[in-house]
Amino acid sequence: MKETNKNCSDVINHICENLGEDNNSPNCIALKEHLNNCPNCQSYLKSLKLTINLYKNYNVKVTDSMHNKLVEILELTDCR
Amino acid sequence: MEEEKLIEEAKNGDRTALSQLVKRYEQTVYNFAFKVCRDKDKAENTMQETFLSMVKSLNQFSGKSKLSTWLYTVVSNHCLMQARSNARFKFASLDDEDTGINESEIVDWDIAPDKLTENEELKKHLDNAIQNLNPEYRIVFLLRDIEDLSTEETAKITGLSIAAVKSRLHRARAFLRNELNEYVKNERN
Numbered sequence: 001m002k003e004t005n006k007n008c009s010d011v012i013n014h015i016c017e018n019l020g021e022d023n024n025s026p027n028c029i030a031l032k033e034h035l036n037n038c039p040n041c042q043s044y045l046k047s048l049k050l051t052i053n054l055y056k057n058y059n060v061k062v063t064d065s066m067h068n069k070l071v072e073i074l075e076l077t078d079c080r
Numbered sequence: 081m082e083e084e085k086l087i088e089e090a091k092n093g094d095r096t097a098l099s100q101l102v103k104r105y106e107q108t109v110y111n112f113a114f115k116v117c118r119d120k121d122k123a124e125n126t127m128q129e130t131f132l133s134m135v136k137s138l139n140q141f142s143g144k145s146k147l148s149t150w151l152y153t154v155v156s157n158h159c160l161m162q163a164r165s166n167a168r169f170k171f172a173s174l175d176d177e178d179t180g181i182n183e184s185e186i187v188d189w190d191i192a193p194d195k196l197t198e199n200e201e202l203k204k205h206l207d208n209a210i211q212n213l214n215p216e217y218r219i220v221f222l223l224r225d226i227e228d229l230s231t232e233e234t235a236k237i238t239g240l241s242i243a244a245v246k247s248r249l250h251r252a253r254a255f256l257r258n259e260l261n262e263y264v265k266n267e268r269n
Contacts, residue, residue, distance in 0.1 A: 048253055048254075048257050056226050061107070062110045066124055067103075070128055074131055079096045
C-alpha cells in the first residue's frame with residue numbers, strides 16, 4: 001500500500017496507535033495529506049474529539065454533607 | 081503548602097496536614113470514582129475507602145510517584161474489584177473487535193460539550209455507553225483522555241504494558257464513539 005493511499009480505517013488506526021510519532025515521518029506526512037482531503041476522516045476525528053470532550057465535561061461535585069461524612073469517618077472533625 | 085511538605089508532616093502525625101491532603105484530593109478522587117463506577121453512592125463509598133487506605137498506608141508512601149497517581153491506583157483497583165464481583169453483567173468484548181470504520185455510518189456531529197449539563201438525555205446516553213464498556217478499558221480511557229495522564233503513568237497505574245495501554249485506548253475511544261454515534265444519528269432524524 002502506498003503511504004499516500006491510505007483508507008480511513010488505516011488513518012485512524014495509525015493515529016491512535018502511534019501517538020507521539022515524529023510529525024515529519026513519512027507516515028505522518030501521508031496521514032496529514034489524507035486528512036486534509038478526506039471529509040469522512042475529518043468527521044470521524046471530530047466525533048472522537050467530541051466523545052472525549054463530552055466525558056470531560058460530565059463532572060460531579062463533592063457536597064458539604066459528603067465532605068463532612070468523610071471527615072467524620074477519618075476522625076478528622078477537629079481539623080476542619 | 082507544597083504537597084511534599086504536607087505529606088511529610090502528615091506522616092509525622094500532623095492531622096491538620098492530613099486533613100489538608102484530604103481536602104486537596106477529595107474532589108479529584110470522587111469525580112474519578114464516579115466516572116469509573118457511574119453511580120454516586122458507589123463513588124462516595126470508593127472515595128471513603130480510598131482515603132481510609134491513604135490514612136492507613138501513608139507511612140509506606142515513598143514519594144517516588146505523585147500522591148495523585150497512588151490515589152488513582154487505589155480507586156482503579158477498588159472499582160475493578162467491584163466490577164469483577166458483579167459477574168452477572170456481561171460487557172462487550174473488545175479484545176478481537178474490529179475497530180475499523182464503516183464509512184457509511186459517518187455523520188457530522190453537532191453537539192456542544194459545554195451545554196451538557198442542560199441535556200439529561202445525552203447524559204443518560206453517555207452513562208449507558210461507558211457502562212457497556214469493559215471496566216479494564218474504561219479505566220484506561222478515563223486516565224489517558226479524561227484525567228490527561230501520560231501513557232507511562234496509565235501503564236503504571238493499571239499494570240499494563242505501554243502497547244496494551246495504547247491498544248485499549250484506541251478500542252475504548254472507538255467503542256464509545258460508535259455507541260454515541262447511534263444517539264447522534266437518531267437525533268438528526
